[in-house]
Amino acid sequence: MxxxxxxxxxxxxxxxTADVEAVKRLKPMDCTTNPTIVLQALKTxxxxxxxxxxxxxxxxxxxxxxxxxxxxxxxxNIWIPYGD
Numbered sequence: 001m002x003x004x005x006x007x008x009x010x011x012x013x014x015x016x017t018a019d020v021e022a023v024k025r026l027k028p029m030d031c032t033t034n035p036t037i038v039l040q041a042l043k044t045x046x047x048x049x050x051x052x053x054x055x056x057x058x059x060x061x062x063x064x065x066x067x068x069x070x071x072x073x074x075x076x077n078i079w080i081p082y083g084d
Contacts, residue, residue: 020047 004026007013015028018041023031032038042051 017041 004013012030013026013028014030014032015023015026016032016034016037017023018037020041041047
């Protein structure tokens with residue numbers, strides 16, 4: 001059994017990182033909400049498509065959601081889905 005599996009038996013694994021690929025690979029129970037770390041991760045161009053998808057979803061979800069996502073564009077991609 002590896003160390004991560006051992007830790008999972010004793011505690012809740014969380015991620016406080018800008019490495020979104022590590023989050024996907026390690027599947028923590030929770031992730032950071034630190035805007036600085038999230039913004040750092042999302043400045044990577046590989047997430048542009050995800051942001052466009054999020055913007056489209058937000059536009060359809062509600063007028064308020066669309067406004068939030070429009071403002072997000074000004075801050076360079078501050079939202080990304082972490083799911084599979």
